[in-house]
Amino acid sequence: MEDSGRFDEKSFSNGDVYIGMIKGIVPHDKGKYTWSDGTVYEGDWEGEKMTGKGLIVWSSGAQYEGEISGGYLHGYGTLTTSAGCIYRGGWRMNAQHGIGRKQYSNSDVFEGLWKEGVPEGSGRYTWNNGNMYVGNWKNGKIYGRGVMKWVNGDTFDGLWLNGLMHGTGVYRFGDGGLYIGTWNKGLKDGKGVFYPAGSKHPSLKKLHSPRDSDHNGFLLNVEKQEAPKARVKRSLSENMPVISRFKSFRQISHRTSSLKINLIRSDSAQDCVCHDSSLTLSNALDGDQSEASGESTLVYEREYVQGVLIMERICECSESSREKKQQNKFSVKQVKKSSCLDIFEGRRSYYLKLNLQLGIRYTVGKITPVPAREVRSSDFGDRARIRMYFPRAGSKLTPPHSSINFYWKDYCPMVFRNLREMFKLDAAEYMMSICGDSGLRDLSSPGKSGSIFYLSKDDRFVIKTVNKSELKVLLSMLPKYYRHVGDHENTLITKFFGLHRITLRGGKKVRFVVMGNVFCTELQIHRRYDLKGSKQGRYTNNDKINCNTTLKDLDLKYEFHMDKKLRESLLKQISLDCKFLESQHIIDYSLLLGLHFRAPENMKAFVEHHESVQRQESLPSGDEGQLLILPKGLLLVSHEPSIVNTAPGPHIRGNTLRAYSMGDNEVDLLLPGIARLRVQLGVNMPAQATRRLQEDKDKVEAKEVELFEVYDVVLYMGVIDILQNYNLRKKIEHAYKSLQFDPMTISVVEPKIYDERFIKFLEEKVFPKTP
Numbered sequence: 001m002e003d004s005g006r007f008d009e010k011s012f013s014n015g016d017v018y019i020g021m022i023k024g025i026v027p028h029d030k031g032k033y034t035w036s037d038g039t040v041y042e043g044d045w046e047g048e049k050m051t052g053k054g055l056i057v058w059s060s061g062a063q064y065e066g067e068i069s070g071g072y073l074h075g076y077g078t079l080t081t082s083a084g085c086i087y088r089g090g091w092r093m094n095a096q097h098g099i100g101r102k103q104y105s106n107s108d109v110f111e112g113l114w115k116e117g118v119p120e121g122s123g124r125y126t127w128n129n130g131n132m133y134v135g136n137w138k139n140g141k142i143y144g145r146g147v148m149k150w151v152n153g154d155t156f157d158g159l160w161l162n163g164l165m166h167g168t169g170v171y172r173f174g175d176g177g178l179y180i181g182t183w184n185k186g187l188k189d190g191k192g193v194f195y196p197a198g199s200k201h202p203s204l205k206k207l208h209s210p211r212d213s214d215h216n217g218f219l220l221n222v223e224k225q226e227a228p229k230a231r232v233k234r235s236l237s238e239n240m241p242v243i244s245r246f247k248s249f250r251q252i253s254h255r256t257s258s259l260k261i262n263l264i265r266s267d268s269a270q271d272c273v274c275h276d277s278s279l280t281l282s283n284a285l286d287g288d289q290s291e292a293s294g295e296s297t298l299v300y301e302r303e304y305v306q307g308v309l310i311m312e313r314i315c316e317c318s319e320s321s322r323e324k325k326q327q328n329k330f331s332v333k334q335v336k337k338s339s340c341l342d343i344f345e346g347r348r349s350y351y352l353k354l355n356l357q358l359g360i361r362y363t364v365g366k367i368t369p370v371p372a373r374e375v376r377s378s379d380f381g382d383r384a385r386i387r388m389y390f391p392r393a394g395s396k397l398t399p400p401h402s403s404i405n406f407y408w409k410d411y412c413p414m415v416f417r418n419l420r421e422m423f424k425l426d427a428a429e430y431m432m433s434i435c436g437d438s439g440l441r442d443l444s445s446p447g448k449s450g451s452i453f454y455l456s457k458d459d460r461f462v463i464k465t466v467n468k469s470e471l472k473v474l475l476s477m478l479p480k481y482y483r484h485v486g487d488h489e490n491t492l493i494t495k496f497f498g499l500h501r502i503t504l505r506g507g508k509k510v511r512f513v514v515m516g517n518v519f520c521t522e523l524q525i526h527r528r529y530d531l532k533g534s535k536q537g538r539y540t541n542n543d544k545i546n547c548n549t550t551l552k553d554l555d556l557k558y559e560f561h562m563d564k565k566l567r568e569s570l571l572k573q574i575s576l577d578c579k580f581l582e583s584q585h586i587i588d589y590s591l592l593l594g595l596h597f598r599a600p601e602n603m604k605a606f607v608e609h610h611e612s613v614q615r616q617e618s619l620p621s622g623d624e625g626q627l628l629i630l631p632k633g634l635l636l637v638s639h640e641p642s643i644v645n646t647a648p649g650p651h652i653r654g655n656t657l658r659a660y661s662m663g664d665n666e667v668d669l670l671l672p673g674i675a676r677l678r679v680q681l682g683v684n685m686p687a688q689a690t691r692r693l694q695e696d697k698d699k700v701e702a703k704e705v706e707l708f709e710v711y712d713v714v715l716y717m718g719v720i721d722i723l724q725n726y727n728l729r730k731k732i733e734h735a736y737k738s739l740q741f742d743p744m745t746i747s748v749v750e751p752k753i754y755d756e757r758f759i760k761f762l763e764e765k766v767f768p769k770t771p
Contacts, residue, residue, distance in 0.1 A: 020045070043068065058082075066091070081105075089114065112137070135160070150174075161185065173197070182547065184524050187307035191547040194300040305526065306599040311706045349442065351403045352510065353454060355502050356463065357435040358390055358401055359408040360514075363498075367413045368427045379414040380479050386410040407503040411475065415482060416498050422485065423495060423516070423651040430497070433458050434514070452512075459520045460651070461497065465512045470723040474499060474513065477584045484580045489654035490569075490681040492591075492719045493577050497651075516651040518682070518718035519594045522675065525716065527595040529556055532588070533754075533761030535745040536737070550592075553761075558595075560715065561770045562687040563636070565660035566679070571767065573681055575759055577719050582755045588724040588747060591717055591762065595689065598634065598671075598712040634686035634712050636679070639666035643676060652683055669714065677714075685715040726751050 008022045020031020026048035027033070033041045033050075043054015049071045057063040066077015073079075078088040089100020095117035096102070103109050112123020118140030119125075126132045135146015142160045149155045158169020164186035171179045178201050181192020195201050303311040363386055378384060388408045394400030420430060433456045434440070440463065443453035454463040466474070474481075474496070485491055495516035502510045519525050528550040532538065539554035562570075574591070581589055639656045656666040657679045669677045669684050677684040689711040724730070730748050737746045744757065 092116075158183070181302070181304070182524075184306070188304035188309075189306055189524050190526060191301070191303045194302055196298060196300075199299065303526075305597040305711075308599045310597070310600070310708055310711075349452075352452070352502070353440045354401065354403040355390070355406050355408070356440065356454070356500070356512070358398070358403070359388075359410065359500060359502065360498065361431055361435045362388060362390075362398065362408065363410040363413060363500075364427050364431050367417050370414070370417075372418075372421070373414075375415050375418055375482065377479075380412055380475070382411070382475060384412045384414070386413050405505060409501040409503070411471075411499040411501070412478060415478060416496070419482065419485065419495075420497050422653075423497075424653060425497065425651060433460050434463075455517065459517055462515050462517050463512055464515065465510055466723060468511065469727075471499065471501075471511045473586075473723045473725050477586075480580070480584065484577075488573065488576060490573050491577055492573055492682045492717060493580070494718060494720050494722055495651050516718075518592050518720070519716055521596075521683075521716060523596040523714060525594040526597045527551065529553075529593040529595075530590045530720075531556065531593060531761070531766065532590045532747055533758040534747040536741050536747065538747075556766070557691055558689040558711075559692050559768050560687040560689055560713065560766060562685065562715075562767065563659045563661050564770070565658050565664065566685060567767055567769070569657055570681060570685070571759075571763060574719070574762060578755045578759060581719075581722055582751045585725045585751050586722050587726050587730065587749065587751050587754045589719055589722045589758075591758075591766075592720045593766075594716040596714040596716070597689075598714070600708045600711060634714070635670040635672070636662055636667040636686065637670050637676075638662060639668045639678065643668075652680055654680060656680060657685075671714075682715075682717045685717075687713050687715055689713045 006022055007020065009017070009019045010022070011017050015036030017034045018027055018031055020027060020033075021029035022031075023029070027045040028047075029045060030043065031045050038059035040057045041050060041054055043050065044052025046052065050068045051070055052068065053066065054068055055063065055065045061082035062080060064073060064077055064079045066073070067075025068077075069075060073091040073094050075091060076089065077091055078086065080086050084105040085103065087096060087100060087102040089096060089102075090098025092098070096114040097116060098114060099112070100114050101109065101111040107128040108126065110119060110123060110125045112119060112125075113121030115121065119137040120139060121137060122135070123137050124132065124134045130151035131149065133142060133146055133148045135142065135148075136144030138144065142163045144160060145158070146160050147155060147157045153174025155172045156165060156169055157172075158165060159167030161167070165183035166185055168182050169180075171181075173179075176197035178195040179188075179192055180195075180202075181188060182190040184190070299315045301313040301315055302309060366386060386409070388398060389395070389405075390398045390401065390403075390408055391405050392401060392403065420427070436457055438457035440454040440456060443455050443462075452465045455461070456463075481493075481496075484493070485495075496513055497516065498514035500512055500514075502512075504510075519528070528548075529552070530550050531553050533553065535554060538552040540549060540551050545551070578589075636659050656668070658664050659667040659679070667679050669679050669686050671677070679685060691706070691709045733748045737743075737748060743749065744753075749757070
């Protein structure tokens with residue numbers, strides 16, 4: 001019969017004592033172990049290690065009761081700290097893991113999913129003051145989709161990033177008002193719509209993805225969750241952290257009728273910091289609830305920059321106007337779809353994206369192992385290609401897939417491989433960006449071409465369908481384009497990374513090009529402009545404008561003043577690029593310009609001044625005015641190559657720009673509390689946007705109010721749409737339109753005239769010399 005052990009008491013030289021079952025010379029089955037510092041474990045043992053169920057009581061008063069494995073807290077158990085925190089749920093290797101509920105010493109409660117000691121996944125956090133958040137977490141912080149409900153009745157349902165509202169969302173005020181818009185790191189940033197209390201709200205179903213879970217229906221069931229392992233260490237006896245609360249933010253409310261600025265204190269806007277999970281939650285409102293007029297016929301279209309209201313437009317939204325819009329909706333003429341849209345609509349759009357990924361993965365994988373070499377004349381042209389058939393069942397060279405059968409053609413693979421290397425793109429990163437599991441995102445076409453646009457998951461690449469003539473233009477100009485890009489590191493011309501074709505059953509063909517995204521930046525792009533330097537038809541109807549609309553020449557309300565040296569470098573490179581395009585007989589190209597607004601300096605000065613006055617009981621005479629003095633413009637600092645986080649973005653090369661105001665030294669752009677960015681051509685270029693006098697005052701709506709005349713902006717730009725040459729069809733179009741309009745105002749003109757007009761427009765209207 002096997003020896004089951006014996007009961008014994010054993011003392012050790014270090015003062016520890018064990019009382020219980022012993023098998024051989026080691027603890028076994030059940031026993032009690034007391035350390036010299038007073039810590040006690042009583043429970044199951046196996047092979048001299050604590051394994052099974054037991055109770056640990058530390059000398060500090062903290063205790064754990066639950067499952068243990070191999071000396072680790074592992075499984076399901078309850079930890080009570082000396083400070084009064086109680087965690088009940090799953091454990092793995094000494095860390096909270098799985099489903100669990102934690103009550104902090106200040107009565108705050110989190111219940112939900114944990115991973116390696118911090119909340120991650122779905123969960124509910126309830127503060128002791130009644131505020132509650134239900135939604136997603138990541139690495140201990142509010143992250144993803146979630147709903148925050150304040151005790152005063154306010155709720156926010158939208159996207160979060162590191163504990164801050166970030167992305168699209170809906171803020172519903174306790175009095176019934178509603179704001180739908182976008183947030184950037186806790187502050188309203190971009191365009192949105194405010195519905196006052198009493199007004200009829202739109203349907204919010206489209207704002208919520210069907211895949212989003214019902215956060216209000218989140219159920220916590222710790223009894224059924226298997227908990228993880230944890231090792232017994234005396235460090236667990238340390239007091240668990242608590243949640244501390246800070247004072248409410250001061251908030252800014254802007255009443256555009258009087259253009260006065262009022263400071264409002266909201267008890268619902270708080271900074272809450274959870275030290276245990278590194279949670280930072282801030283809610284920076286701006287007093288919209290004070291503006292609820294109760295008029296059901298008024299809707300406010302607003303625009304914010306870092307929490308500052310810069311523009312408001314009052315719209316009437318009555319039943320009659322809604323009925324009129326509904327009638328107009330059904331009276332719009334149907335536009336004939338292009339061949340691309342006709343081929344790939346509905347389910348077939350998924351097939352197109354899958355085909356793109358399969359083909360690009362195959363091409364890059366095939367060309368990458370080829371030893372690097374200089375391109376030859378034979379690497380250019382229609383005959384320099386890779387062709388492959390992708391049957392659905394797979395073949396010796398291609399994998400099986402869930403799309404439809406297709407033929408793949410990759411043009412000039414060696415040339416585009418060298419271009420990718422020229423722009424410092426790693427082949428693996430390129431494939432993962434476009435061919436990763438997250439797939440490609442659809443974009444609406446900003447032009448009249450009817451092209452299909454896709455955006456890679458990390459925003460680095462734009463994929464656009466092109467027609468046969470555009471493909472021929474690119475292949476024809478590719479040798480000189482390759483040379484131009486090699487000679488000019490700072491070129492603003494579109495960066496091409498691949499040219500491909502998909503052929504389906506029946507001979508239907510779709511051609512597309514992979515390009516760099518001009519607006520790949522962590523900063524939000526508040527305005528987008530497509531500037532050609534022409535006037536005829538270059539405006540956007542108000543009813544078609546939204547936060548993602550690309551505006552045109554006549555929509556541009558600003559001129560941009562920048563450092564003398566930065567302006568010279570920019571215009572010089574644009575001139576070189578335009579001369580190249582002129583040599584290739586290219587027209588219809590444009591400058592794609594993106595603006596990131598910074599909060600106006602006068603507004604920041606007012607806020608800083610007012611808060612300083614609130615903090616101090618009294619100020620010496622004369623100091624009050626000095627508080628309003630802040631440095632104007634964005635801050636430029638000398639470039640430091642040792643600082644690695646100043647990279648401007650993907651596919652950018654060349655030297656950092658020099659600024660006249662900094663003694664002709666290379667400079668970085670410093671955005672306090674946000675980033676330090678290298679200033680390069682077309683990327684991170686600081687400027688001041690000044691409102692121009694309206695040439696036609698009748699175009700300015702009386703109900704639209706812009707609160708500031710000068711803004712600090714960061715500019716992003718590139719020369720795009722370079723695949724249209726001045727062929728016979730364009731010559732006929734020019735002759736026809738010249739009979740109707742002033743030949744200098746239409747877009748279609750000879751390449752030389754187009755070049756000169758484009759440069760003149762940029763020099764005089766967009767980037768004029770600073771007085």
